[in-house]
Amino acid sequence: MHILQIPNTNAFANRNGYKPRYIIIHGTAGGSNAEAIAQYFKSTEGSSNPVSAHYVIGQDGEVVQCNSENDGAYANGVFSAGHDPWWNTSINPNNVTISIEHCKPAEDNSNVLTDAQKASSFQLITEICQRWNIPTRWADGDGGITGHFSIDPVNRSRCPGPYPWDELFAALTSTQKGNSSMVPNGWHDDGTTLTDKNGATFTGAVRTTILASNWDSNNTYIGARRLDQPGHGVLLEDGRWGSGDILFFASSAIAVAWHPDPALTGGQSLTNDTIIVPIGNELLWAHDIITANNRQIIDLQTQLNQANTHATDLQNQITALQQQLSQAQQTNGGLTQQQQQDLKSKIATLVSDAQALQAEFIK
Ligand SMILES: [Zn+2]
CATH class of the missing domain: 1.10.287 (Helix Hairpins)
Known part of the structure; x- marks a missing residue:
């Protein structure tokens, strides 16, 4: 992604020896333009209150970098009473975090992200997590992602304000490629094509749906078959679907059924060619x-x-x-x-x- 550089010196060099384990989400509580916020940070160099963040994301989606990820930006202040209990308060939080500001014009950070801002935020977070192997989940003692409120609930309970957390974690899950916990047992995924035990292959929306299903060793694979790949897979009950040309496979409670022709799938449309159907009766x-x-x-x-x-x-x-x-x-x-x-x-x-x-x- 394109990132504009407006560097400042408001950071601990080399994080005093620590590595980033957390991403902290912030809201600016004023301003809409990332470059303007970055210039403001720069203007505080050498002042009594120098401030910064590694990144600023404008309402138009522009991303500006102000500090190297190798340094600890002056972004998080100090711990206050009621902070999340798993923080190690003997370490300055700036030394173990990467901070991302989101421009929000409202002083109380009540703005929701714009679509462009959200897209940039998700992409930036994805890349940072991959770069530093930061856990793609709510932060805990081992690392992760959270808001400024986690460190300073007294003064920053509204930082970042509204943020699409659920959507973020869902997006991080679906873009994590090759994570074994999401590839069904015995299947293979090369980052583009998912191949099942029987050699049937899935791409695009169907692959994404399968990978987002949080497979684990308790999942039951029933079978898959596609009209355009005859002979692949096994149907639990051939003919139950009328044309006998549906793929379906099951986690403990649901199956995903897919047909190349959306007109034949009926039911609830998840994407234009994927439906999820309960298979309780089949298992029963x-x-x-x-x-x-x-x-x-x-x-x-x-x-x-x-x-x-x-x-x-x-x-x-x-x-x-x-x-x-x-x-x-x-x-x-x-x-x-x-x-x-x-x-x-x-x-x-x-x-x-x-x-x-x-x-x-x-x-
Ligand atoms: Zn903040």
């Missing part, structure tokens, strides 16, 4: 089938156990009767012909029961 359907199968398995196991017990029981009876018969034969006529016949037929019945049970298992 799969869950019900698994649960039903599990119940059947348990029932069959119970039946098998019962049959095994029965088989053991029959075997024991057969053995006992066979022993009885053999003893009777050895006692030399101790049993009548009829009694022997009865025993033999009893054994035959039991054996046939056992065989029937065996056949039941095989079935």
